[in-house]
Amino acid sequence: MTKQIILQAFDMTAANHNAHGLWKHPENRRHREYKSLDYWIELARLLEKGKFDAIFFADVLGVYDVYGGDEKAALRDGVQVPLNDPAFVIPAMAAVTKHLSFAVTVSTSYEQPFHNARKFSTLDHLTNGRVAWNIVTSYLPNAAQNFGMDKMVKHDERYRIADEFLEVSYKLLEDSWEEDAVISDPETGVLVDPEKVHRIKHKGTYFSVEGPHVSEPSPQRTPVLYQAGTSEKGRDFAARHAECVFVGGPTPEKINYYIEDIKARAEAYGRSRDEIKAFTFLHVVVAETEEKALAKYDEVKHYWSADAAKAQYGGSTGYDLASYENEEELFTYKHTEQGQSRAAYLTKDAAKPFTVKEIQEKFSQPAEMDIIIGSPEQVADKIEDFFVRSGVDGFNLTHYITPKDLHDFVELVVPILQERGLYKKDYADGTFREKLYGHPHLAAAHPAKQGKRLGQN
Amino acid sequence: MTKQIILQAFDMTAANHNAHGLWKHPENRRHREYKSLDYWIELARLLEKGKFDAIFFADVLGVYDVYGGDEKAALRDGVQVPLNDPAFVIPAMAAVTKHLSFAVTVSTSYEQPFHNARKFSTLDHLTNGRVAWNIVTSYLPNAAQNFGMDKMVKHDERYRIADEFLEVSYKLLEDSWEEDAVISDPETGVLVDPEKVHRIKHKGTYFSVEGPHVSEPSPQRTPVLYQAGTSEKGRDFAARHAECVFVGGPTPEKINYYIEDIKARAEAYGRSRDEIKAFTFLHVVVAETEEKALAKYDEVKHYWSADAAKAQYGGSTGYDLASYENEEELFTYKHTEQGQSRAAYLTKDAAKPFTVKEIQEKFSQPAEMDIIIGSPEQVADKIEDFFVRSGVDGFNLTHYITPKDLHDFVELVVPILQERGLYKKDYADGTFREKLYGHPHLAAAHPAKQGKRLGQN
Numbered sequence: 001m002t003k004q005i006i007l008q009a010f011d012m013t014a015a016n017h018n019a020h021g022l023w024k025h026p027e028n029r030r031h032r033e034y035k036s037l038d039y040w041i042e043l044a045r046l047l048e049k050g051k052f053d054a055i056f057f058a059d060v061l062g063v064y065d066v067y068g069g070d071e072k073a074a075l076r077d078g079v080q081v082p083l084n085d086p087a088f089v090i091p092a093m094a095a096v097t098k099h100l101s102f103a104v105t106v107s108t109s110y111e112q113p114f115h116n117a118r119k120f121s122t123l124d125h126l127t128n129g130r131v132a133w134n135i136v137t138s139y140l141p142n143a144a145q146n147f148g149m150d151k152m153v154k155h156d157e158r159y160r161i162a163d164e165f166l167e168v169s170y171k172l173l174e175d176s177w178e179e180d181a182v183i184s185d186p187e188t189g190v191l192v193d194p195e196k197v198h199r200i201k202h203k204g205t206y207f208s209v210e211g212p213h214v215s216e217p218s219p220q221r222t223p224v225l226y227q228a229g230t231s232e233k234g235r236d237f238a239a240r241h242a243e244c245v246f247v248g249g250p251t252p253e254k255i256n257y258y259i260e261d262i263k264a265r266a267e268a269y270g271r272s273r274d275e276i277k278a279f280t281f282l283h284v285v286v287a288e289t290e291e292k293a294l295a296k297y298d299e300v301k302h303y304w305s306a307d308a309a310k311a312q313y314g315g316s317t318g319y320d321l322a323s324y325e326n327e328e329e330l331f332t333y334k335h336t337e338q339g340q341s342r343a344a345y346l347t348k349d350a351a352k353p354f355t356v357k358e359i360q361e362k363f364s365q366p367a368e369m370d371i372i373i374g375s376p377e378q379v380a381d382k383i384e385d386f387f388v389r390s391g392v393d394g395f396n397l398t399h400y401i402t403p404k405d406l407h408d409f410v411e412l413v414v415p416i417l418q419e420r421g422l423y424k425k426d427y428a429d430g431t432f433r434e435k436l437y438g439h440p441h442l443a444a445a446h447p448a449k450q451g452k453r454l455g456q457n
Numbered sequence: 458m459t460k461q462i463i464l465q466a467f468d469m470t471a472a473n474h475n476a477h478g479l480w481k482h483p484e485n486r487r488h489r490e491y492k493s494l495d496y497w498i499e500l501a502r503l504l505e506k507g508k509f510d511a512i513f514f515a516d517v518l519g520v521y522d523v524y525g526g527d528e529k530a531a532l533r534d535g536v537q538v539p540l541n542d543p544a545f546v547i548p549a550m551a552a553v554t555k556h557l558s559f560a561v562t563v564s565t566s567y568e569q570p571f572h573n574a575r576k577f578s579t580l581d582h583l584t585n586g587r588v589a590w591n592i593v594t595s596y597l598p599n600a601a602q603n604f605g606m607d608k609m610v611k612h613d614e615r616y617r618i619a620d621e622f623l624e625v626s627y628k629l630l631e632d633s634w635e636e637d638a639v640i641s642d643p644e645t646g647v648l649v650d651p652e653k654v655h656r657i658k659h660k661g662t663y664f665s666v667e668g669p670h671v672s673e674p675s676p677q678r679t680p681v682l683y684q685a686g687t688s689e690k691g692r693d694f695a696a697r698h699a700e701c702v703f704v705g706g707p708t709p710e711k712i713n714y715y716i717e718d719i720k721a722r723a724e725a726y727g728r729s730r731d732e733i734k735a736f737t738f739l740h741v742v743v744a745e746t747e748e749k750a751l752a753k754y755d756e757v758k759h760y761w762s763a764d765a766a767k768a769q770y771g772g773s774t775g776y777d778l779a780s781y782e783n784e785e786e787l788f789t790y791k792h793t794e795q796g797q798s799r800a801a802y803l804t805k806d807a808a809k810p811f812t813v814k815e816i817q818e819k820f821s822q823p824a825e826m827d828i829i830i831g832s833p834e835q836v837a838d839k840i841e842d843f844f845v846r847s848g849v850d851g852f853n854l855t856h857y858i859t860p861k862d863l864h865d866f867v868e869l870v871v872p873i874l875q876e877r878g879l880y881k882k883d884y885a886d887g888t889f890r891e892k893l894y895g896h897p898h899l900a901a902a903h904p905a906k907q908g909k910r911l912g913q914n
Binding site: 089123191208 | 532572650
C-alpha cells in the first residue's frame, strides 16, 4: 500500500497563532471566537469530516517581549496573545468526535510531573486514548519570569530537566499501576488490588515524587510523545523519547537529511527507525482555480503584519531585530544561554550567517518557507512531490484565514489526495498510537519500557 | 420572596468519593464509568434538568495512607482513588448545558498561580462565566511527597502561602488587563491596546510573577471563590476571600453559629455579610414511600465499608485509628503541624474529647451527620426544617448509589421543593456570580478590588 499522509491541523487556543495580521481579514473568525466552546466543537467536526489524524495545539507561557524591548508589538497584533490554556477544549472536542486525536504542548520547565501525569491520564481516559504530548522546554524569557525565575534556565540544563521529567512520567504512567490492578469485584470487596499499585519513590536532581500515581492505567498509558527540538541536544532528546518529531528545513532534501539523522540516532539508542514519524509544516493557499488562489494569496499578503512576525521571531530566538543595523550578520544558531535554533529555518545553509536586512525582507511576507498556492490539483501535485522527496510521514497544516482555510482544504484538496491513495478514506480503529503504529502502548524498545518494574524487582 | 435553596451536587472524578463501600451496590455506575465523557455529559443533563446550581468537584493530590500505616485500605475500597483531574470534565459538561455551574478544587500549596489563573480564565471563557474555585490548602501528607516535599508545610504557613497565592491571582485576573484592552479594530490594526495590559511585577515571600496575564478578561474575571476551612485560620481566610463557605456542625443551630461567626468576621473586614453564601452537606435517602426508603437505607448500610471511612479519616486528620486503644481520648482538633479540624464534625461540643471507640462506632455506619431518610414529602419537610433553622443558603448534596440517588432526588424531591417555593423553577440568567449575587464581578468591597490598579497609579 502507498504510504499515506498523516495530517494534523496546527493550532493554538489564542486570538492568533502564526498568521500574523490575518485577524484583520473580514472572513477570519478565530480572534473573536477562540474563547467559545462552539467554535472548537465546530472545528472538531470539520476536521473529523476531513479525516484529519489530529489537531496539534501549540502553547506558550508568557508574552513575546524581545522585539523593541517590550511586548507592545506582540499585543498590538495579537501575537499568540490573548491566549487560553489549550488542554480544556479537548474534552468538548472529543465528545463530538470518535477518531480525531489531540496533541497538546506542555513544558517540562514550568510544570510538575505529578500534575502532568494526572492531566494526561485524565485526557487519555476521557478521549479513549486520543491524546499526545508535545514536549517542549520553553523559549520565552517572560515565561521564566512568570514562574519565579529571574531568567531562563540554560538550554542544556533545560534538557537535563526534561530528561528527568520524562523519567518521572514513565514511572507514574507505566510502572506505578500494573495492568490488572483494578479488580472491581463486589464479591471480595476489592476495588483495587493494593499489591499491584506501587510507589515510585523517585528522588532525583530536579524532582522528588513519592507516588503512587492516582489515576488508573489509561488506554495508552503514556500519551503519544512529540518533540520538536532541532538543536543538537533537542535532536538527541527526540531520538530517545519522541514517537513523532517535527523537522524544519529550507528544502525537502534538507528535511530528509534531518529525518535520517534523527532516525539513525534513535537506532543508536536501540529503537526501531519505524517507531518515529516525522512531520513538517504545510502552508497552503487553495481555491477553485489558480487565479482565485493567487487572488486569495494577495489578500493574505495585504493583511500580513511584518511587525508581528518580528515580534514572534524576537521571543523565540532572543534576537531583537529593532536593535541591529541592516548589514549586520546574525548566525543561524544564537549561541547564548537561550540557545535557540529557530533561525535555522531562515537559511539554506545552517553554517552560513545572514544579514539583518535579509531577515527583515523574509518577514515582510507571509511565510518563512514556501507556500503552496494554486488550484486543488496544483496543490495536490505539490504536496505529493514534497511528501515523496522529503520522506516525511505527515504535515502540520497551517492556516491564514481561520477556520475558512481548513474548510477549503477539506473540501478541495482532501478528496484529490484520497483519490490518489495518498490519504485515508476511513480512519483505522483504536487509540491514536494504534492508528499510528498498530499498538496501544509504547514500543518495547522505548526507554520508558526499559526500567525495572517497581515492586517486582 | 422566600429565600430559596442553592443546590449543588457534591462529586469527585474518582471511582468513589465518600460513599465508602457503595461501589459494590449493583446499581452503582460511577466506579465503572467515571473515566468516560458520556457519564459526565449524562450527569450534566440530569443536574440541569433538576435545576441544580452547580456541581462541586472535590479533589486530592495523593493517597490516604495514614490508617494502618499505608494506602492498602484506601486502595482496596477505592477511597478517592483511582482519581482523575476534575477540571477536564467541565468543558464537555458545559457544552451540553446552559446554566449549570462548576466548582472545582485547586490547592494553593501545590499549584503555580500563573498556571492557575490561566486555567480559570480559560474555563470561565469556555463556560461563559460558570466556574468557581474551591480554594484548599490540602491535607494529605502523601500529596506533599508528590510535589517534592518530605513533609507538609505547617498549617498556618499553608494559609500564608494561600494568602499570597490569592494576591497574585487577583493581580493577574483583576488588574493586569483593563476591561477595554481588547479592541480588535481592523481599521487601526490594533487587536490589543498595549497601554491597557499591565505587568503585575509581583515579588513576594512565596511567589514571584512578572506578568502580564496572557488571557483576556473572562466574564467573571475571578471565578466565584469557595472555601471550607473550619480552623481559626481557615475561617479568617474565608471571611476575607470567600464568596461561598462550607460549614459543618452537629446541629442546625451549631451550623448557624458558625455562619454568623464567619459573616461577622467578613463585616470586620469591611465586606457585606450578604456577599457570603453558606453551604453545608445534605445526605438524603429517598424513595416513593418511607418503607422503600428505609429498605434502600438498609442496602446502603449493607454495602458500607467502615474500613474505608477510617482510611479517609486517617488521611484527612492524621489520626491512625488502628494505632489507638478503644478507651483513649482524642481531642476535636488535633494540634499538630497538620492542624486538621475534621474531627469537629464528630462531636456536639468542639471542646470535648471523644474516645476512639466512639469514633469507631461512628464509622460503622454511613454518615458522620444525620441522614435524611424517607418519602419525598418527609424528606422535603426535613430539608425545609434544616434550611430554616440552620440559616444556610444552600446544600452540597451527597449520594450513595451514583448517579441513581441524584436521579431520585431530581424526580422525587425537587418538584416538592419547587411547589413550596423553596427552590427555583427556572434559572436566572447570567454568569454563576450573577445568579448568586446579581453582579458578574467580585463585589466592590472584596479585597481583590482594593488594590491600586496596575499602571494607573
